[in-house]
Amino acid sequence: MTAGLFGLDNSSRDFEEPKSWGKNVFTNSLPIALAQYMDSLDLYPVLINAIGTAAGGLATQQELTPWDQILNVGDDSPRFIFESSFEPHNEYTTGTPEKSDVVIAAADRTHRRALEIKLTTVPDSATANRPHDEQSCEIVSRPLMIEQLAVSICASYGRHRRSTLNELLLEAIDAPSQMSWSDERTMLARMPQIRKAVKMVIERGLAFQTPMVLHPIWRTVGQSPVLEDDCFDVFVWTDLAWTKLLLDASVQDRAKVTRPQRSLIWLVKMLWDYSIQGQVDRADTFESITFNKQTDKAASFSGSMTLRYLKGQYLSSPRIPASALSEIILGAGSSYLAPERRLDSSIFIQLIRDSANPADEVAAV
Known part of the structure; x- marks a missing residue:
């Protein structure tokens, strides 16, 4: 499945590329996707x-x-x-x-x-x-x-x-x-x-x-x-x-x-x-x-x-629950997470809890 972040179709980054999920890159993209997601809910x-x-x-x-x-x-x-x-x-x-x-x-x-x-x-x-x-x-x-x-x-x-x-x-x-x-x-x-x-x-x-x-x-x-x-x-x-x-x-x-x-x-x-x-x-x-x-x-x-x-x-x-991560991180995006980084690790754990197992995405890619 295509990797992406919510609301970032019109951006300078290609989220199908692993480099767009790298250190100090993903942490600048996710906040925008989160704000875009909140805006879609009128929050x-x-x-x-x-x-x-x-x-x-x-x-x-x-x-x-x-x-x-x-x-x-x-x-x-x-x-x-x-x-x-x-x-x-x-x-x-x-x-x-x-x-x-x-x-x-x-x-x-x-x-x-x-x-x-x-x-x-x-x-x-x-x-x-x-x-x-x-x-x-x-x-x-x-x-x-x-x-x-x-x-x-x-x-x-x-x-x-x-x-x-x-x-x-x-x-x-x-x-x-x-x-x-x-x-x-x-x-x-x-x-x-x-x-x-x-x-x-x-x-x-x-x-x-x-x-x-x-x-x-x-x-x-x-x-x-x-x-x-x-x-x-x-x-x-x-x-x-x-x-x-x-x-x-x-x-x-x-x-x-x-x-x-x-x-x-x-x-x-x-x-x-x-x-x-x-x-x-x-x-x-x-x-x-x-x-x-x-x-x-x-x-x-x-x-x-x-x-x-x-x-x-x-x-x-x-206002945004952890369970919304699967609606913000799209498609195979979770396969690019690096669990050695703190935020990525927390997201990885949450997706497993929500049964959106990142390991499955890795296998799919």
């Missing part, structure tokens, strides 16, 4: 927005939002282009923008949305022993995500608000052009100003924040490979909601700059570069601002922290 993703509070602070809220609004395609049939640069971001970066996990194009082939994908499992080790509705997932963020975040914020503000970004940063930070961005002692002292700048950027941009991170979750029984019956759901973070997560993680008062603080510094430096020269200079930022830390990881957020943003019925009781 909307949970959009996480940044909002202002009556007390003058910042918070986030969850809002069910139609999938076509997330994709920005209206009535068009979307095309999903994996691992591609988002053309509208060209004008905001020096050189070609880094590739997004998936770019969504309309029927006329114009690029409408770029999404980063974070597929996570619930519970993580920090919350596995908590009550069921207090469990959440760990999220790991790479430096590329910070670049995508900076460019998304610049694009959300748009060219006509570039001067607004400049004014906000100048109001919050004392002489940013003369600041030693790469000096750790200087930046530790400047962290209150950096945090103030980010808060002001969020506050001024609330009306035009943009969906940026597609964040599906899958629940297991504790930390076993067995999927819970109520297993899958889809969250989407806006660029400013993700910035709020990063801002909240950067409050640690330590003798050295933490990874979340460095990520916030990276973000502000790129926004500053854009505000004065019209482009984000990612290479200069990442190469010069290291503080003697490895640059393979920007930040990690444990389930204890992500629970603040994800908590609710869709986290504790996801």
Whole structure:
């Protein structure tokens, strides 16, 4: 039988090819198929927005939002282009923008949305022993995500608000052009100003924040490979909601700059570069601002922290059952799963439980 994923007939990947089910490939495709499947059932993703509070602070809220609004395609049939640069971001970066996990194009082939994908499992080790509705997932963020975040914020503000970004940063930070961005002692002292700048950027941009991170979750029984019956759901973070997560993680008062603080510094430096020269200079930022830390990881957020943003019925009781996997992974697709990978193993076990034995598919192929 033909291998495939639900709703991905119009994509840049050929799911009859084994390579489309490989490491770090399948985990970017399955979330889109899951969202497409939910859309066919009129189940909307949970959009996480940044909002202002009556007390003058910042918070986030969850809002069910139609999938076509997330994709920005209206009535068009979307095309999903994996691992591609988002053309509208060209004008905001020096050189070609880094590739997004998936770019969504309309029927006329114009690029409408770029999404980063974070597929996570619930519970993580920090919350596995908590009550069921207090469990959440760990999220790991790479430096590329910070670049995508900076460019998304610049694009959300748009060219006509570039001067607004400049004014906000100048109001919050004392002489940013003369600041030693790469000096750790200087930046530790400047962290209150950096945090103030980010808060002001969020506050001024609330009306035009943009969906940026597609964040599906899958629940297991504790930390076993067995999927819970109520297993899958889809969250989407806006660029400013993700910035709020990063801002909240950067409050640690330590003798050295933490990874979340460095990520916030990276973000502000790129926004500053854009505000004065019209482009984000990612290479200069990442190469010069290291503080003697490895640059393979920007930040990690444990389930204890992500629970603040994800908590609710869709986290504790996801809307898509594990039994729906046979309707999302089509035909002989299960024969390409690699059970040594955690998600693949859990799916493999579930399909056996549902009597859709992947071994039979392997024999058929």
